[in-house]
Amino acid sequence: MMDFVIGVLTACAGALGFAFLFRVDLKYIPWATIGGGVSWAVYLLVFEFLPNVFVSALACAAAATVYSEILAYICRTPATVFLMPSLIPMVPGGSLYYTMSNLIMKDYSAAAVKGVETAEVMLGASGGVVAASLVIYAIRHIGKKSIR
């Protein structure tokens, strides 16, 4: 439980930092910060019941997309403004680092394990964003004429 709280709080801190680095407007920064915590909370909850990084990343990214699209609809801004900081905890900095350090120490099997984990998280997160955006796109465009 303590780990869960610390994880979510630090994910919020990271998302807050990246919101500034990505130049999110001040009035949207609180929402971007909460987004990082929301997505990491979803990741941890899904991982608790189904210990699989790919599925957890997928669910987490889908949740972040839905969260961002709802806020984008309310604030009338591009969803990217909220999506990018929210997805930051999904960036596999840790596994990429261990892939590299294992390669330097010539432990190739450990490097391969970490490398595959990195790819799994990336694919899962992108798949989650696309799947959720497709559904939202379909909902928003029911009965609307396409411009192309």
Added chain:
Amino acid sequence: MQTTEIDTAQVTADDVLRTAMDVGEGLLRSGAEIQRIEDTITRIAYAYGASHVEVFTITTLIIASVRMPDGGYSSQNRRVLTPSTNLHRMRKYNEISREICAGGVTVEQAQQKLREVKRSEPYPLWAVYIGAIFAAGGFALFFGGSMLDGVVAAVIGVIITMLDAHRPSFINGMAQALISSFVAGVLAELCMHFGLCHNMDIVMIGTIMLMIPGLTIGTSIRDMLWGDIVTGSIRLIQSLLLACVIALGYGGAMLLMGGIFA
């Protein structure tokens, strides 16, 4: 002052496309998705009364052409060399596009708004450095580091963000990433050697998060899944190369310092 009704007979194909391209170029510069850029240019051109619009966009180039009902025709392209993420400008450009599409904004008014947005920043640079403190420090704690690791990662994070903000124009993005990651690696090794931090790997991971193109890899896969294969593969190769360069920088620092302290 112009009236709110736009007289479409007065605007030329060149005016229409120039304005639409300015918005598109601004979006590409601030890191928007390809779909959004093509969509925006198309919508703006139609809003100004074009009868036919074609757009093709990849990561560094926009090509578009417009035909007006009176037969006027224009074809232009824009090259974008330094895309970066600026969600403030992306939002502003999106706002301008919405206003144009809602009607009532003349080409001159739109150009005026575009000039205002082009170099606008939401807050001064020191706020970005505070962001770097939270990002690097936060992720050092996120990956299980101690409070001290977080502080060290935050300090190194600010240093590499400063290096990046004051990059001279003759150093390109890849070289900058190599320098920053090498500097960050050497600093982390020094802190570890002199007992300033508990876990060197955690400090390095915290600072890696600032540079690693994790979101770009995600975006590139997204582009490809949406059907933008060209853009997706360019971005994927770019970010994989960048990841290798960053690994090279940190790896080089680890090997060098390992050799010195061993």
